[in-house]
Amino acid sequence: xxxxxxxxxxxxxxxxxxxxxxxxxxxxxxxxxxxxxxxxxxxxxxxxxxxxxxxxxxxxxxxxxxxxxxxxxxxxxxxxxxxxxxxxxxxxxxxxxxxxxxxxxxxxxxxxxxxxxxxxxxxxxxxxxxxxxxxxxxxxxxxxxxxxxxxxxxxxxxxxxxxxxxxxxxxxxxxxxxxxxxxxxxxxxxxxxxxxxxxxxxxxxxxxxxxxxxxxxxxxxxxxxxxxxxxxxxxxxxxxxxxxxxxxxxxxxxxxxxxxxxxxxxxxxxxxxxxxxxxxxxxxxxxxxxxxxxxxxxxxxxxxxxxxxxxxxxxxxxxxxxxxxxxxxxxxxxxxxxxxxxxxxxxxxxxxxxxxxxxxxxxxxxxxxxxxxxxxxxxxxxxxxxxxxxxxxxxxxxxxxxxxxxxxxxxxxxxxxxxxxxxxxxxxxxxxxxxxxxxxxxxxxxxxxxxxxxxxxxxxxxxxxxxxxxxxxxxxxxxx
Amino acid sequence: xxxxxxxxxxxxxxxxxxxxxxxxxxxxxxxxxxxxxxxxxxxxxxxxxxxxxxxxxxxxxxxxxxxxxxxxxxxxxxxxxxxxxxxxxxxxxxxxxxxxxxxxxxxxxxxxxxxxxxxxxxxxxxxxxxxxxxxxxxxxxxxxxxxxxxxxxxxxxxxxxxxxxxxxxxxxxxxxxxxxxxxxxxxxxxxxxxxxxxxxxxxxxxxxxxxxxxxxxxxxxxxxxxxxxxxxxxxxxxxxxxxxxxxxxxxxxxxxxxxxxxxxxxxxxxxxxxxxxxxxxxxxxxxxxxxxxxxxxxxxxxxxxxxxxxxxxxxxxxxxxxxxxxxxxxxxxxxxxxxxxxxxxxxxxxxxxxxxxxxxxxxxxxxxxxxxxxxxxxxxxxxxxxxxxxxxxxxxxxxxxxxxxxxxxxxxxxxxxxxxxxxxxxxxxxxxxxxxxxxxxxxxxxxxxxxxxxxx
Numbered sequence: 001x002x003x004x005x006x007x008x009x010x011x012x013x014x015x016x017x018x019x020x021x022x023x024x025x026x027x028x029x030x031x032x033x034x035x036x037x038x039x040x041x042x043x044x045x046x047x048x049x050x051x052x053x054x055x056x057x058x059x060x061x062x063x064x065x066x067x068x069x070x071x072x073x074x075x076x077x078x079x080x081x082x083x084x085x086x087x088x089x090x091x092x093x094x095x096x097x098x099x100x101x102x103x104x105x106x107x108x109x110x111x112x113x114x115x116x117x118x119x120x121x122x123x124x125x126x127x128x129x130x131x132x133x134x135x136x137x138x139x140x141x142x143x144x145x146x147x148x149x150x151x152x153x154x155x156x157x158x159x160x161x162x163x164x165x166x167x168x169x170x171x172x173x174x175x176x177x178x179x180x181x182x183x184x185x186x187x188x189x190x191x192x193x194x195x196x197x198x199x200x201x202x203x204x205x206x207x208x209x210x211x212x213x214x215x216x217x218x219x220x221x222x223x224x225x226x227x228x229x230x231x232x233x234x235x236x237x238x239x240x241x242x243x244x245x246x247x248x249x250x251x252x253x254x255x256x257x258x259x260x261x262x263x264x265x266x267x268x269x270x271x272x273x274x275x276x277x278x279x280x281x282x283x284x285x286x287x288x289x290x291x292x293x294x295x296x297x298x299x300x301x302x303x304x305x306x307x308x309x310x311x312x313x314x315x316x317x318x319x320x321x322x323x324x325x326x327x328x329x330x331x332x333x334x335x336x337x338x339x340x341x342x343x344x345x346x347x348x349x350x351x352x353x354x355x356x357x358x359x360x361x362x363x364x365x366x367x368x369x370x371x372x373x374x375x376x377x378x379x380x381x382x383x384x385x386x387x388x389x390x391x392x393x394x395x396x397x398x399x400x401x402x403x404x405x406x407x408x409x410x411x412x413x414x415x416x417x418x419x420x421x422x423x424x425x426x427x428x429x430x431x432x433x434x435x436x437x438x439x440x441x442x443x444x445x446x447x448x449x450x451x452x453x454x455x456x457x458x459x460x461x462x463x464x465x466x467x468x469x470x471x472x473x474x475x476x477x478x479x480x
Numbered sequence: 481x482x483x484x485x486x487x488x489x490x491x492x493x494x495x496x497x498x499x500x501x502x503x504x505x506x507x508x509x510x511x512x513x514x515x516x517x518x519x520x521x522x523x524x525x526x527x528x529x530x531x532x533x534x535x536x537x538x539x540x541x542x543x544x545x546x547x548x549x550x551x552x553x554x555x556x557x558x559x560x561x562x563x564x565x566x567x568x569x570x571x572x573x574x575x576x577x578x579x580x581x582x583x584x585x586x587x588x589x590x591x592x593x594x595x596x597x598x599x600x601x602x603x604x605x606x607x608x609x610x611x612x613x614x615x616x617x618x619x620x621x622x623x624x625x626x627x628x629x630x631x632x633x634x635x636x637x638x639x640x641x642x643x644x645x646x647x648x649x650x651x652x653x654x655x656x657x658x659x660x661x662x663x664x665x666x667x668x669x670x671x672x673x674x675x676x677x678x679x680x681x682x683x684x685x686x687x688x689x690x691x692x693x694x695x696x697x698x699x700x701x702x703x704x705x706x707x708x709x710x711x712x713x714x715x716x717x718x719x720x721x722x723x724x725x726x727x728x729x730x731x732x733x734x735x736x737x738x739x740x741x742x743x744x745x746x747x748x749x750x751x752x753x754x755x756x757x758x759x760x761x762x763x764x765x766x767x768x769x770x771x772x773x774x775x776x777x778x779x780x781x782x783x784x785x786x787x788x789x790x791x792x793x794x795x796x797x798x799x800x801x802x803x804x805x806x807x808x809x810x811x812x813x814x815x816x817x818x819x820x821x822x823x824x825x826x827x828x829x830x831x832x833x834x835x836x837x838x839x840x841x842x843x844x845x846x847x848x849x850x851x852x853x854x855x856x857x858x859x860x861x862x863x864x865x866x867x868x869x870x871x872x873x874x875x876x877x878x879x880x881x882x883x884x885x886x887x888x889x890x891x892x893x894x895x896x897x898x899x900x901x902x903x904x905x906x907x908x909x910x911x912x913x914x915x916x917x918x919x920x921x922x923x924x925x926x927x928x929x930x931x932x933x934x935x936x
Binding site for chain 1: 511512513514515516517518520521522523524525526527528529530531541542543544545546547548549557558561562564565566568569571572575576577600601602603604605606608609612623624625627653654655659663731732733791810811813848849850851852853854855856857859861862863865882884886910911912913915933934935936
């Protein structure tokens with residue numbers, strides 16, 4: 001396929017200022033057991049090509065499932081026609097330069113998930129489901145796994161010709177408890193489709209979903225009768241998964257350069273951060289160090305090259321609380337005078353054009369030790385774990401999140417359960433209240449599959465490395 | 481673009497390849513999307529694709545496989561995989577899927593516009609040009625998205641079901657104003673692109689952005705609010721998932737579990753799923769080939785019904801049947817959902833009449849990033865965006881700062897005092913995955929006690 005793409009780019013070079021073509025073959029398998037019943041086992045294969053061209057500064061993108069050479073040429077013609085039909089854009093900055101991407105890259109996979117028998121997969125899910133069963137107040141149990149393999153080839157009129165292969169696996173369990181008008185939910189290892197990594201089936205086995213079933217169900221039931229979370233400003237320790245979501249929503253998206261430039265104003269929104277803020281803006285406390293790392297082992301935002309052929313990089317976004325870089329593409333880098341793209345352009349399958357997306361945006365470990373160490377420094381406060389609700393404005397400035405589980409902290413120790421906690425804040429003030437970040441031994445990578453952006457909509461897969469973290473003076477409320 | 485006959489032929493061959501109890505659904509899409517930001521074109525996307533979903537049923541278990549080719553080899557491979565996963569599930573004992581629905585004849589509709597289906601992709605650039613001309617005349621920066629699509633679908637099953645459907649949709653939305661200043665929003669959705677006056681929509685957004693005066697801060701409070709149709713639609717779309725999912729309802733997780741027959745909203749609230757209501761985005765049948773029919777969900781403020789697919793109806797028991805609301809063959813884990821919500825209009829002539837009795841309150845054009853906080857209580861949170869105004873002494877007095885709102889949708893409907901007479905369609909999809917346009921037909925409304933929980 002790569003040869004055909006290269007030939008297509010040879011044919012495109014004289015017809016536009018720039019073109020690229022991406023062949024994508026994506027296979028997916030998902031399985032769920034709900035309340036003891038196997039349901040929704042689904043498998044899909046999707047293959048196609050997306051051709052993108054730039055004519056007088058205007059883009060055109062066409063997607064086709066016809067992967068013959070005639071189909072490719074048809075896709076190119078459609079993309080050219082679309083670009084040529086757009087309003088003119090004189091003076092558009094040239095794309096930032098990049099060396100030609102050549103070669104191949106493959107992500108880690110020890111155990112091929114598509115080689116593991118369905119019997120083994122269903123056995124694991126049934127065991128996890130059974131572990132959650134027993135209490136009549138559990139209204140729903142769900143255990144699920146997902147496996148995905150994506151193979152890509154990419155060529156451009158700038159000389160790129162590369163191939164990549166990705167394997168992703170993950171799993172989750174969820175228990176929903178209901179009593180009267182109260183509903184509580186607990187998830188493991190995380191909410192939002194569970195924990196997914198760029199890895200083989202070994203990742204799912206290591207999650208030990210059945211081993212956590214009883215605890216998850218017990219906690220969901222216990223939350224039904226827990227006292228409401230106390231409201232008011234307090235010291236909060238966030239579990240690492242909630243830190244990941246906080247990071248994703250209030251730092252990752254805010255630092256996408258296309259949002260900062262206004263390119264996503266019609267849908268996803270803009271940013272409270274301006275391009276000129278780089279180098280001077282204080283984003284948070286000295287404890288805040290954030291890295292964009294497309295080389296992170298196991299990360300869902302890890303690759304050899306992005307979908308513009310820019311090689312994967314690791315670089316700081318925030319250093320000691322100060323903003324030092326953004327997430328960029330060749331176009332946004334060119335428009336802002338950066339020397340080169342940050343390599344953050346990715347597309348959801350063959351039928352969508354690439355957008356500036358997070359790579360693996362991670363909070364670097366601090367010196368706060370373990371979760372217990374962070375808690376031990378709190379005389380009175382709250383521990384919040386596992387995201388339940390999330391909302392943030394279109395500038396990524398004002399947010400409100402809720403978690404599944406809350407525990408009181410008293411005298412440096414975790415205490416009883418509290419329910420229905422909500423916390424809210426303003427991005428720079430919240431990160432300025434960051435008091436301590438857990439150390440490397442408490443740091444882990446969380447994968448998300450549901451990062452939405454773009455029109456037509458695209459879902460990106462991205463990971464965040466985080467440790468539990470402590471914040472002072474957080475505005476906590478109860479959703480009761 | 482594949483024809484309905486080609487897709488039906490593929491669906492038939494998919495069923496044959498599967499053998500035994502099976503359903504195949506073939507869907508073809510052609511869509512174009514073009515975007516503006518800062519008054520310049522950004523992205524333009526032209527998509528053609530097809531997919532065939534094959535559902536095999538074995539011993540009460542389902543296996544679903546998706547092919548992206550119509551040739552026999554692709555269909556046979558998908559059918560084999562669907563069979564294999566259903567059979568593998570059978571090793572754990574019989575499943576609870578009750579079987580494929582019996583064939584039933586679906587009624588036609590007027591949700592297809594031939595001119596939209598035949599649009600040249602270059603048409604998108606012309607539409608953006610018309611919007612740009614409006615923004616240049618006003619000297620106001622514009623971001624916008626124009627999109628149109630045609631989707632053809634065919635379903636066949638081993639029970640003898642054979643049906644086809646074709647729909648089109650078009651949408652234009654505009655956000656006017658500078659990045660760092662007050663902005664205005666307007667949008668329209670329709671079956672046909674010709675029904676949307678792009679320049680007029682851009683003009684409306686520009687008008688909202690150009691209100692004079694500094695935005696006024698609204699403190700955290702309970703205020704009387706006039707919600708424009710876009711804001712109402714966002715709330716109702718979320719209510720659809722929280723309250724009317726028949727599976728969640730049967731499992732005691734739904735907001736109306738144990739509350740059917742009870743008053744849950746003001747007497748003036750009548751909400752239905754009405755697939756052929758004027759101005760909606762009709763379709764003939766659901767993902768399991770079950771014909772769609774209108775269903776009253778809340779009638780005169782009283783909770784009436786929830787919606788079902790085949791699996792959720794069986795779970796609900798009591799002889800319930802699918803209401804034609806499957807979103808995936810075999811039923812999605814997330815449950816069935818209404819896709820043609822209609823909130824009946826009231827007696828107010830327009831939004832100004834809604835605002836007239838308000839001494840001090842808010843006008844909200846749209847809401848953003850709404851998510852449930854406690855779904856069983858329909859408690860949601862979100863922020864206002866692009867077009868929030870202070871109402872004083874019965875009139876729009878000027879722009880207001882955006883706010884965060886945390887409120888129960890059913891409480892808001894219980895506190896609804898008046899609605900405008902004429903509802904309109906609001907598109908509520910962003911086209912993630914295969915194109916499936918849907919929306920809410922609703923009027924503007926006035927309600928008391930709107931819970932503002934933070935300034936934004």
